[in-house]
Amino acid sequence: MYNNWEELEKSIINCRKCKLCQGRNHIVFAEGNKEADVMLIGEGPGADEDREGIPFVGKAGQLMNKAFDGLKIDRSKLYIANVVKCRPPQNRVPEEDEATACLDYLRNQVMLVKPKIIVLLGSTALKNILGKEYGITATRGKWIERKQIQYMPTWHPAALLRDEAKKIEFWKDLKEVCKKAREMNLEMEKN
Ligand code: URA
Numbered sequence: 001m002y003n004n005w006e007e008l009e010k011s012i013i014n015c016r017k018c019k020l021c022q023g024r025n026h027i028v029f030a031e032g033n034k035e036a037d038v039m040l041i042g043e044g045p046g047a048d049e050d051r052e053g054i055p056f057v058g059k060a061g062q063l064m065n066k067a068f069d070g071l072k073i074d075r076s077k078l079y080i081a082n083v084v085k086c087r088p089p090q091n092r093v094p095e096e097d098e099a100t101a102c103l104d105y106l107r108n109q110v111m112l113v114k115p116k117i118i119v120l121l122g123s124t125a126l127k128n129i130l131g132k133e134y135g136i137t138a139t140r141g142k143w144i145e146r147k148q149i150q151y152m153p154t155w156h157p158a159a160l161l162r163d164e165a166k167k168i169e170f171w172k173d174l175k176e177v178c179k180k181a182r183e184m185n186l187e188m189e190k191n
Pocket of ligand 1: 057058
């Protein structure tokens with residue numbers, strides 16, 4: 001673990017810890033405020049993110065931005081990262097060895113940001129962060145506290161593109177996050 005951003009960011013530049021390095025154009029490390037109170041964790045970059053090097057800039061990210069706008073969430077106040085930093089081929093779910101190889105980076109990001117709330121976007125984030133025993137359908141929308149961090153699992157934004165009903169639940173979960181952030185005096189909404 002590195003206790004400063006410079007060393008952590010340097011350590012990933014030529015990462016070859018797993019096979020995903022072979023097809024990547026960009027490592028998608030993160031976006032946002034390194035002092036954020038609220039962090040979001042997705043699965044891994046898609047084609048658009050791989051091209052631009054920024055998380056959630058494609059269709060799923062644009063849909064998430066719409067929810068942010070509707071709820072007056074300021075994206076620049078959040079810290080957004082993924083379980084794996086390089087794009088899995090055909091956007092498949094990251095394999096166990098890939099996620100395992102990459103998780104130390106994410107743990108280090110959490111250690112440095114010190115978020116009070118972490119939103120887990122989808123099953124891959126939920127299982128890799130809180131444990132394989134958790135299922136997204138049963139767990140979404142429910143707060144889970146671990147080591148003084150409040151976790152809110154919710155649908156992955158890409159799932160909303162395929163299922164309208166999930167949009168409503170996703171919105172509800174984010175609204176719950178805003179409410180908790182307000183109660184805890186945390187920064188995430190537009191001024
Ligand atoms: N899906 C993710 O999980 N992360 C991204 O950055 C983009 C799409």
